[in-house]
Amino acid sequence: MATATNDDEARTKVREMLEKVGVVMFVTMRSDGSHHARPMAIQKIEGDTVWFYHVAGTPKAQEIAQDSDVLLAASDPSSQNYVSAKGTARTLKDPAKAKAIWSEGARVWFPKGAEDPELELISVSITGAEYWDSPSSTALHAYGYVKALATGERPAGGENKKVSF
Numbered sequence: 186m187a188t189a190t191n192d193d194e195a196r197t198k199v200r201e202m203l204e205k206v207g208v209v210m211f212v213t214m215r216s217d218g219s220h221h222a223r224p225m226a227i228q229k230i231e232g233d234t235v236w237f238y239h240v241a242g243t244p245k246a247q248e249i250a251q252d253s254d255v256l257l258a259a260s261d262p263s264s265q266n267y268v269s270a271k272g273t274a275r276t277l278k279d280p281a282k283a284k285a286i287w288s289e290g291a292r293v294w295f296p297k298g299a300e301d302p303e304l305e306l307i308s309v310s311i312t313g314a315e316y317w318d319s320p321s322s323t324a325l326h327a328y329g330y331v332k333a334l335a336t337g338e339r340p341a342g343g344e345n346k347k348v349s350f
Contacts, residue, residue, distance in 0.1 A: 195348040199314045200230050202268040203259055211237070212256040213248035213274075221248060222258075229286040233311045233350045235272070238283070238291050241305040249274045255309055265319035265343065272309040279306055311350045319343030 203209065204227065211225040223245070229236040235257065239245055249255070255274040260267045283306055284299040295301035 195316075195346050196233070196314075196350060198318070198346075199268055199270060199311070199316055199348055202261070202266050202316055202318075203227060203235065203257070203270065204230055205266070206259040206261050206268075209257040209259045211245075212258065213245060214252045214254070215248060216251055221245075226290075228288060228291070235270075235309045235311065236282075236286055237307040237309070238295065239276070239305055239307055240294070240303050241276075241278070242303075245307075246276045246305065249276055249307065257309065257311075266317070267319075268314060268316040270309075270311045270314040272311040272313075274307055274309045277306050277308065282306060313350055314348045315346065316348070317343065317345045 208224050208226050210222045212220050212222040215221050221244070225237050225239070227235055228238055253273045253275060255272055257270045257272065258268075280300060283304055287299040292298060295304045297304075
């Protein structure tokens, strides 16, 4: 079971895990109470704020306007790292900020660059997170299998922490 913590090292780890994955499942709530998830590329993480680009006027913006609580879920199966971050989202038009965090890969969605009239920003202020950082080596899994057979016990599964922001 995860233990709650609010230390800077754990917050830094959450940021690093999100940055490494780069794409999260961005989950909002529809007006009917159902969840709506879609993959979104992180543009920048600054402190406790995660920045995204999106096309203005989409259902995502309407869902954020109705309920600003969102969830960012990410996984990196190759390293057995997983993170879930909850936060408060808002949409905004800020051409200077869009230009400051611009990455050329976003041109696929915004052909006119950071000044594209359809480009809108989403900022998510992280309020809490939980992560799982598990050992991923084959040797460790083999050891865990042998330990389970020999002792009936599970091996240590890595680190799991709840983080306050």
